[in-house]
Each structure stands twice: as C-alpha cells, then as structure tokens.
Amino acid sequence: MGADFSRRDFLKAAVLAPLLPSFLAACRRAESGRVVNFFNWSDYIGKDTLPNFTKRTGIQVRYDLFADEEEMFAKLRAGARGYDLVVIGDYLIPRFRALNMIEPIPPGALANMGNLAPRFRHASYDPEEATVPYLWGTTGIAYNRRTLKRKPTSWWDLWDPRYKDRLSMLDNVRDCISVAMQLLNIPETTNSEADFQKVRDLLVRQKPLVKMYSSTSYLNSLVAGEIDLAMTWSGDLFQAAKDNPDLDYALPKEGTYMWVDCLALMRGCRHRQDALRLIDYLLEPKVAADNADFVRYASPNEKAWPFVDPVLRRDPRVYPPKKMMDALMLHHILDPEQTERWNELWADVKVA
C-alpha cells in the first residue's frame, strides 16, 4: 500500500467495495468458478500473497476486512453467512468452538502443518489443533522518538497527563482491560465487582488524555505526527514506521501480551477444499516468510524463518529471544459470564 493510499482509505474501500459494480461482476465470475471467502484483520496480509495464490491455482479469493475481533465475532455470531476462512485470535478459539461456529481442520488435511514451530503446536488455546496459527505478535507502546525525547518504559506512561491529547489506545476490550488489571494487580480471572469497579475507574481516569480509541486510523495519526504515543500491536507499528522512521516500539517493564492469530474454517463453509488449499499455501515456507515480512509480524512457521528478511529475523522487537518470549503472557481464556462482564465494562468506559 503506497503512502498516498492511507490505511483508513484502505478500510473505507473495503467497506465500500461490495457496492462497486466491478466487485459485483467479480463475484458473479467467481460464483461460477472456484473461490474462497476470507475474513481477516485489516493490514494483515502481504501485497502479493493472495494474487499469487490465484495465479497458481485459479482459485479467486474474496477478501473482507475487520478492525476489531469482538465485532468480527459478533457479526459471525449474529449469523453473517458466506465466509469460508476467518482469522481468529487465540483467546477467541474456545468461544468459537463452544458455540460450534468453526469446523475443526481435519487431521492430516494439510501437507504443510509440520512446518510450524513446536511451540505453536497443540497450544493451550487450541490443544486439538482445530485451527492453524497464522501470525503472532505483541501488544506494546508505539512512540515518536523525535517528539517524545524519552523512551516510554511503563504502561503508566499512557496515563501521564503530559501526553494529554497526544496519545491513543487500541479500541480493544482485551488489551485495555488486561493492562488496567495488570497495573492494579488484579488477576484476569477475577469475578469481583469491586475489582471491575477499580478497572473502570482507572480507564475512565485515563479518558481525558486519550485523543482516540482506535485500532487502525491511529497509525495514520502517528505517521502524521498528530500523536506521540499509542498502545499498539507490534507489526502494525512497524508497518507505520516504514512511512515515518521516527516511530519506535517499546515493551513496558510490567510485561506484556503475545497473541497468536489462527486460521479457521467456518462451520458450513461452502468452499472447504479450496479454503484448505489456501491454508496449506499460507503454510509454505517462502509464502509464509514473504507474508510475515510484508506485515512485519512474526511467523510461527519455523521452516519459513530461513526465508525471513534477516533484518526482521534479528530484530528482537519482531522475533524476541527465547527468554523474552517466555516472559510474554497469553490473554486469559474467560468463561462466557466473564466475557460478557468485560465487554460490558468496556462499553461502559467508552460512554463514560
């Protein structure tokens, strides 16, 4: 994506795309041929990854984007039909499975499954490997080295009144509430109303400082120098840093989260074989490496690592050394009541 075509525009284009006659014509063409309907995060695939798949296989990919995983979940839960393949975060997998919303990948269906690093196989969030790890990254703090002067070291920096109107937070219930709980020494397993009240107070106290809650357009604001500090996901910030080299990434001293986004087949999908073919293609070492390099997230595919751009492969912010990696936390898997309570709390913070 060129600098003249902003991420925000890209998202808008994705939302409007279904209205465009050429898109409709493409859909009709695809109807008669082979197609995979793929639902993924914005800014989360290499420029050539899908076109190369189509060139090689003749299978079209209809690509649709989301900017928040809870919204994606709500949309699919509400019965949005037509998607074959969807990218879901680790902590969401048990929820999708409990509601029977995905079809487990049949064992042995993927020739390239063995390319994944052992640490990403049979993981706690998906012991039966119903899904396939796609990319992973961390949550941290984006900052502008030139305007900020001082490298942020703590999540508390996002509560510093000096940065009023110069900071943004991810519009994401899991990251915001987890960080607030971490700062308050409250375990994510809590069911205590007093704890939830403390979390709410901390996030509401931060609100007057926050220029925006955003998981996409804040990147343009960082690039343009309109904000200096942001809660961010690693690769998204590194993509933005291509457009503004003053941008950097810091992991807070309190510790932070890693997440693993996984490919899943939607229950009742109409293009199962072609979707499996696409997943297997995404697991090919060179494809996985080029894809990861483009979006600047880390690949869980160890056979891909030798093909990864050596600059990124050596960058501990992208591929942290083992000790650092072992210190990263996964988001806790909440039960349905807790999930509802967290979502309610987040909605409450947003309107406060």
Ligand code: N2P
């Ligand atoms: C892609 C962000 C996806 C990472 N823009 C969140 N798990």
